[in-house]
Amino acid sequence: PDLKDTRTFLNLLEILGAKSTYNNGDLLVDSSNINSIEAPYDLVKTMRASFYVMGPLLGRFGEARVSLPGGCAWGPRPVDYHLKGFEKLGAEIILEKGYIIARAKKLKGAQIHFDIPSVGATANILMASVLAEGKTQITNAAIEPHIVQLCKVLNEMGAHIEGVGSNILIVNGVEKLSPMKVETIPDMIEAGTFLMAGATLGNITLKKVDPTHLNIVIRKLEQAGCELVVNDNSITVNKCDKLQPVDMTTDVHPGFPTDLQAQWVALMSVANGSSHVTDTIYHDRFAHVPELTRLGADISLNKNMALIRGPKKLKGAQVMSTDIRASASLLIGALIAEGESEISRIYHIDRGYEKIEEKFKLLGADIRRENG
Known part of the structure; x- marks a missing residue:
C-alpha cells in the first residue's frame, strides 16, 4: 500500500x-x-x-x-x-x-x-x-x-x-538468501476498521480479505447484533440499527487485536448500554478517549480499562489525532456524529491507511481533505 x-x-x-x-x-x-x-x-x-x-x-x-x-x-x-x-x-x-x-x-x-x-x-x-x-x-x-x-x-x-x-x-541457519517475488497479505486492521464503520454507517462489502484473520472481530460484531455474510475472500456487514454493548479484551493473535481497540471503543459509544474495553497489550493506549468525548461519547478510564456508557448521540466537533488507530476511531466517530467534524493532524492516519477518505466517499460519506 x-x-x-x-x-x-x-x-x-x-x-x-x-x-x-x-x-x-x-x-x-x-x-x-x-x-x-x-x-x-x-x-x-x-x-x-x-x-x-x-x-x-x-x-x-x-x-x-x-x-x-x-x-x-x-x-x-x-x-x-x-x-x-x-x-x-x-x-x-x-x-x-x-x-x-x-x-x-x-x-x-x-x-x-x-x-x-x-x-x-x-x-x-x-x-x-x-x-x-x-x-x-x-x-x-x-x-x-x-x-x-x-x-x-x-x-x-x-x-x-x-x-x-x-x-x-x-x-x-543458511549462508545466504535469494531474491524473490512477494504478494502481501490483506491488511486485517484496515479491514476490521471498515467492518466497524459499516456496522453503524451502512452496508459494506470488503473484497480480497482473509476472514480467518478476523475471526474474533467477526464474532464480536455478531454478538453486538450485526449481520455479516462471510465468504472465502469477502465479508459483508449490514448496518446494525440496534447495536448491543459487548465487552472486549485485547490479546495476542488469535485474540482481539490491540490495533482495533480504538475503533471498537468508538463503535461501543453508540451501543445500547454499557460495555468495558480492556487493553492487555498496551495499558495506556487510550489517547483517543478524550477526543471521542469531545464528540459526545461517555467514556471513563480506570488503568487499562475503558467504561463506555451508551447510547450517546454524537455531535460534530473539532478533534485531534494522536496516533494511527486513534485517527481511525475519530473518523468513525465523526462519520456517526450529527453535523460537521474537523480532524486535525491527519498525517497520523496516512501512516496506516491509503486514501481512506476516498474509500469512505465511495460508500457515500460526506468527507473531504483540506490542506492547512
Missing part, C-alpha cells in the same frame, strides 16, 4: 544503500549494494518499525547501529525482547548516544523464549537467525498472520524455518 510509513521505510533503505522503485502498488527493492549499517534518528524516530532493520543488518553484516525507535506517541514500548534475543545469538549490545549498537563476528543459533509473544521481536530475531550458524529455537513466538507470511517468504528465499504458524519456530 502507498502509505506514509511505506515511504519512510523506503527512505531508510535508500540511506542504507538499497535502491527501490515504487509504481502503482508494485515495489522493487535491490539490496545488493547496501553500504551502511546505521539507521539514523531522523527516520527511526518517526516510525517504530524502522527498528526491524537491526535483525537483517546484524545477520548479514555482523553489525548494526540503529536509533532507539519512536513512532506513535502512546506509552513506552521497550525493545528489550529484541535485544535479549540478539544477545542470545551472540551479539554484543551497546547503548551509545541514543543509538543501539549490535556487533557479532558470527551469530550462533540459540534457544530464545519470549515471556510474552512479541510480533516485533519475533520478526527481528527471525530475520537475524536465518543467517546464523546452527539451529535457533524461538518459543512463545508471535503467530500473527504477517509473522506467518514472513516465515513463508524467508523460506522461499532459501531459509529453513520449521513450525510456521505455531508458537515454536525452529530456524536452521
